[in-house]
Each structure stands twice: as structure tokens, then as C-alpha cells.
Amino acid sequence: MITTVTLNPSIDREYFVDSNQVMKNQYIYTDEDVRVYPGGKGLIAAINLKNLGYTDVQNIGFVGGKQGLYFEKMVQNLDLTTNYINTDNEIRNNVKIIGKDPFTYTQYNDYTYSVDDYDVNQLIKRFKRGITSSKLIMIAGSIPEGVDFSIYKKLTNICHEMGKEVYLQASGEALNLALETEPRFVVPYFKHHKTILDKEIKTQSEFIEAGKRLQEHGARNVIIPFHCDRLLFAENGSVYKLTPEDYCIRNWLGASDAYNAGFFDYIERYGCDFLEANRQGAAAALSISESKSVFLESRKEITLNMSRIIIQELEV
Amino acid sequence: MSIVKDYMFRTLNSVSKDDLIEDVIKIMYKTELSVLPVVDPENKLLATIYSNNILKNIIPEQFGFLESHRIFYEINQSVENLAEIKGRKVSEYMSKNTDFVHEDDDMNKIADIMLHNKESLLFVVNEAGFLRGYISRADLLHYLLDQAKEL
Known part of the structure; x- marks a missing residue:
């Protein structure tokens, strides 16, 4: 079984309008102009792997509230196996407004989802028994409010104790802490932080220096988007x-x-x-x-x- | 031939036998399920735990046949009973006689099993016995509806 982890999934809603303008009511009457789909880094990779022919692909993480049940149903319709901890708070929604002419892209990212300690402990228990049939675990994306930055470190440690390897795509403090566990593959990303290991990077030589520093801090192989x-x-x-x-x-x-x-x-x-x-x-x-x-x-x-x-x- | 994998709900939502009754109730409420699979540390299916089984252990036997002035007393008694057992382990209340099906089983077999027992849903395992999800009566009806369309 292939396992990917998405701790902060979202319901992504795309609205296509002729022209996106502020202070103007827009009316959408055609189905094609509204797209709603489940989002989150590890999840999208899981969908891709399913499309590549893997029959057993699971996504582990949190989903919240009634919208979380809807989210899970969408994932089920893609024939993925869900392994979610259901929380009290509602899952987040990202809204994207796409203007057709002129082409514009406006995105509102919702980072209000929060999870409490009880649910984090439940996730760790579920994660331990969920990865027994996997060799390499993909852990990717941001973490919700309320989850300690050490979560990726904890999950990576569990993987290593069980003889599994980790592919980690993370940023900021969650990435910094997880490096101590020496994950096999590390992919930093810059959506929220323009830094790697708290240092701003711009030029190729700065990127190379950052990659080497990631290795010095524990990453065994590093892949940096440039x-x-x-x-x-x-x-x-x-x-x-x-x-x-x-x-x-x-x-x-x-x-x-x-x-x-x-x-x-x-x-x-x-x-x-x-x-x-x-x-x-x-x-x-x-x-x-x-x-x-x-x-x-x-x-x-x-x-x-x-x-x-x-x-x-x-x-x- | 249609198989279970085509209609099942693929979820590893589960509890372990060391989880607490309180955990079970929370999961049942949030996931809108009244039965959960109990698995071992490797996710192999061991048993099931039913909301009905928990209710039977907290509600006094004669509940429902009492005169109205006694009902509040009995409700309070149920709350007290739940407070007492919520910290107990799943292993005390789980049911080991669990019918399950394999993900590659023929859907016609599911129809037979469901018609001949009281299960509203059956848990699904793979060849090695690892939990893979569940299939419900609604899924069975969905399958039968698909068959009816072909007539």
C-alpha cells in the first residue's frame, strides 16, 4: 500500500467568471464554471499515483466537521483509501476566482482550521498502525493550527522505528525540526517562507548553500525547486x-x-x-x-x- | 462480475482493543457510524464494536417500560453508568463473532450474507486480513440498482 500524509487538507473551490472585478456581484449559472475538489499536497500526489495504476493508495490526516465528511466522500469517489481523524472544527476552504478576459487569478487561502491535542494523539496512534504495509511514506504540506511543529519529526521517527523511509515536503519550523530524524528525501517548499533554515535565498549559489546546509542538518537527499x-x-x-x-x-x-x-x-x-x-x-x-x-x-x-x-x- | 472493491467505502477508520469507550463514542458521533472495526497494531481486523452494545451496558434493562415519573431517574442512572464505563477498554465490549468479506468477493455473495444476518454493514479485508473498509446495505442496493438498469 502507498501512504501519503496530509495534515491540513482543504476543499478547493474554483469559480470562473467573465471578468473578476472588486465591488461587483457576479452570477454563475453554468456547472462548468464551478469546480469543487479535495486539495492538499499529499492527497494530490495520492490521486496521481492512483491514476498511474496503484490499486491501494491511502491518505492519512485530519478532516473536520460536516464538511470533512463531504471532503472524504470526494476522496472516496477517486477510489482512494481514507484514513482520517475526524475533528470537531470544520475543514478549511480555499476559494479561487478565475477571470477569463482579461485572465486573472485571485486566491483566498483559508488557514483557520485547528486541531486539538486529543486529535493529534489519535492521529499518531492511527498512523502507527496505518503504515505497516508501506515502505516509503510521503509526508507533505502545511500543518493546521494547534498541531505542534514537531509533528513531522514525530511521524518520521515512527516511520524509522518501523523500518520505513520518508519523503518529506515541508517548510519552516516543521521542516527544521524534522531534519534531526534524517529523512531519506527532503523537498523544502516556499509557499509560506522565502527561507530555508531561516535564511533567505535568492541566487543559485544561495540555493546550493541551503541544500548543503539541509544535508548538514540531517537530510540525506535533497530536492530544491529553483x-x-x-x-x-x-x-x-x-x-x-x-x-x-x-x-x-x-x-x-x-x-x-x-x-x-x-x-x-x-x-x-x-x-x-x-x-x-x-x-x-x-x-x-x-x-x-x-x-x-x-x-x-x-x-x-x-x-x-x-x-x-x-x-x-x-x-x- | 462485480466485486466488493467496486462498491465499498475504502476507509481505515478503526479503533484498537486498548482504546477507551469514550474514544469510540466520539469517533462514532463524528463519522456518523454506529459500528466500528477493532484492529490489531498492524491493522488486521479482530472484532467489531457496536453502539448498541455500549447502550445495552449503560441503560437499565427495564428502560422504556417505566412509568413517566421513573424515566428521569433511569436517564440519570444511564449517565452515571456511562461515566463509569467510558474509561474502560474496547476489549471489554467488542464482539469477536464478526462477519467480514474480502475485497475481491463477488457482490452476489454480499447480498446473501446481508440478507441472512442483521449486519447493516460488513467490514472488508484484503487477502492478508488487513482492514480495507466496509460495505453497507446502501452499497448493496446501489449494486442491485446498477444490475436492474441492465435488464
């Missing part, structure tokens, strides 16, 4: 730059989740070849960024892009 490229820091100290060739971006949404799924799929099928797993992850991300879709549809689209991913070792 504009449309990735900087790869292998366990043996080598540093690589991964670049897609001749690409035309149409869509950012879902690319990093497709990367995670492509990477994961490679490891599941062929074992740990860090560079080749990244090549497949990047090919998966490329297929999403050049399409209108948020989700991968099949492995075929990834295979077609494999030769367009260039990996070069850097002299550092």
Missing part, C-alpha cells in the same frame, strides 16, 4: 541541476504534486536511483505544466517526456 529547474543534492555529496528542455508552461497548478508522484512511482517500481527518480518526477511535472490538467492521467505521458529532462552535475 525556478523551473530542480537542484539535487545526493547522499554522496554530489550536486546536480535538473532542467526541462524546450518547454512551454501553460499551467503551474499540480506540477509539484505530479513531481512527487513521478518520483515516488519510480522508487516503487525500480528502487532508489535518486537521479532517475528525479528525472521521472520532472517528466511528470512537465506533462502537467504543459497541459490544462491538475492530475496525471497515465504513465504514458510521463514516458514521452523522459528524454526532455537534462541532469547535469555541478562543480561546487
Whole structure:
């Protein structure tokens, strides 16, 4: 069974309007102009892996209130296995308003969801028995209010005690603390923090320095997004730059989740070849960024892009 | 042939035999379920725990047949009984005689099992006995409706 963890999932609501204007009432009458779907980093990767042909894929995390039951139903309709702790507080909703002409994209991110200690303890118990059939666990995304920043450290420790490896995509203090447990793969992200290990980074050399510092703090392999490229820091100290060739971006949404799924799929099928797993992850991300879709549809689209991913070792 | 996997609810929502009755009640309330699977530390299905079983242990036997002036007394008694057992373990109240089905079982088999016992839902396991979810009477009716459309 493949396991992904999403502690702060959301119901994502997209509304398409002709022209988005402030202080104006808009009326939407067609189904196509409203999209509601379950969101959250680990979850989207799980959906992608399901689409790649894995029959047993579970998503572990919190969902809240009556809207949480609705969220779970949406996930069930995608044939994923849910392993959720139901909390009293309602799950969060992200609202996206997309203007068609001129094209505009306005997003309201809801970070009001909170979870109490009782539910965190329930999650830890459920997590321990939920991962017994998995080898590599993907833990990704933000954490809700009320959950201590040490949660990813705790979950990674549990994985290691049970002989499992961890693929961690996190940011800020939750990432910093989890590094002590030496996770196998670490992917920092910058949605909320423009820093890695509390230091701001802008240039390629600063990104490289940050990757090395992540390794010094415990990460065994590091993957850092650098504009449309990735900087790869292998366990043996080598540093690589991964670049897609001749690409035309149409869509950012879902690319990093497709990367995670492509990477994961490679490891599941062929074992740990860090560079080749990244090549497949990047090919998966490329297929999403050049399409209108948020989700991968099949492995075929990834295979077609494999030769367009260039990996070069850097002299550092 | 349709199999259970096509219609089941894939959830690992569960309790362990060391969880408390209070935990069970909270989960039942939040997930709107009146029965939960009890699993071992590896998620293998061991037993089930029913809300009815908990109720039977807290409500006095003669409840419902009393004169009205006695009802408040009996309700208070039930609350007191629950306060006493809420800290007890699931293992004391779980039911080990649990019917379960496999995720690759034929849906026609489910119809047979459900018609011949009182279970409103059956828990689903994989070949190794690991919990995979449940299938309810509503799922069975959904399957039968699909069959009816093909007539």
C-alpha cells in the first residue's frame, strides 16, 4: 500500500467568471464554471499515483466537521483509501476566482482550521498502525493550527522505528525540526517562507548553500525547486541541476504534486536511483505544466517526456 | 462480475482493543457510524464494536417500560453508568463473532450474507486480513440498482 500524509487538507473551490472585478456581484449559472475538489499536497500526489495504476493508495490526516465528511466522500469517489481523524472544527476552504478576459487569478487561502491535542494523539496512534504495509511514506504540506511543529519529526521517527523511509515536503519550523530524524528525501517548499533554515535565498549559489546546509542538518537527499529547474543534492555529496528542455508552461497548478508522484512511482517500481527518480518526477511535472490538467492521467505521458529532462552535475 | 472493491467505502477508520469507550463514542458521533472495526497494531481486523452494545451496558434493562415519573431517574442512572464505563477498554465490549468479506468477493455473495444476518454493514479485508473498509446495505442496493438498469 502507498501512504501519503496530509495534515491540513482543504476543499478547493474554483469559480470562473467573465471578468473578476472588486465591488461587483457576479452570477454563475453554468456547472462548468464551478469546480469543487479535495486539495492538499499529499492527497494530490495520492490521486496521481492512483491514476498511474496503484490499486491501494491511502491518505492519512485530519478532516473536520460536516464538511470533512463531504471532503472524504470526494476522496472516496477517486477510489482512494481514507484514513482520517475526524475533528470537531470544520475543514478549511480555499476559494479561487478565475477571470477569463482579461485572465486573472485571485486566491483566498483559508488557514483557520485547528486541531486539538486529543486529535493529534489519535492521529499518531492511527498512523502507527496505518503504515505497516508501506515502505516509503510521503509526508507533505502545511500543518493546521494547534498541531505542534514537531509533528513531522514525530511521524518520521515512527516511520524509522518501523523500518520505513520518508519523503518529506515541508517548510519552516516543521521542516527544521524534522531534519534531526534524517529523512531519506527532503523537498523544502516556499509557499509560506522565502527561507530555508531561516535564511533567505535568492541566487543559485544561495540555493546550493541551503541544500548543503539541509544535508548538514540531517537530510540525506535533497530536492530544491529553483525556478523551473530542480537542484539535487545526493547522499554522496554530489550536486546536480535538473532542467526541462524546450518547454512551454501553460499551467503551474499540480506540477509539484505530479513531481512527487513521478518520483515516488519510480522508487516503487525500480528502487532508489535518486537521479532517475528525479528525472521521472520532472517528466511528470512537465506533462502537467504543459497541459490544462491538475492530475496525471497515465504513465504514458510521463514516458514521452523522459528524454526532455537534462541532469547535469555541478562543480561546487 | 462485480466485486466488493467496486462498491465499498475504502476507509481505515478503526479503533484498537486498548482504546477507551469514550474514544469510540466520539469517533462514532463524528463519522456518523454506529459500528466500528477493532484492529490489531498492524491493522488486521479482530472484532467489531457496536453502539448498541455500549447502550445495552449503560441503560437499565427495564428502560422504556417505566412509568413517566421513573424515566428521569433511569436517564440519570444511564449517565452515571456511562461515566463509569467510558474509561474502560474496547476489549471489554467488542464482539469477536464478526462477519467480514474480502475485497475481491463477488457482490452476489454480499447480498446473501446481508440478507441472512442483521449486519447493516460488513467490514472488508484484503487477502492478508488487513482492514480495507466496509460495505453497507446502501452499497448493496446501489449494486442491485446498477444490475436492474441492465435488464
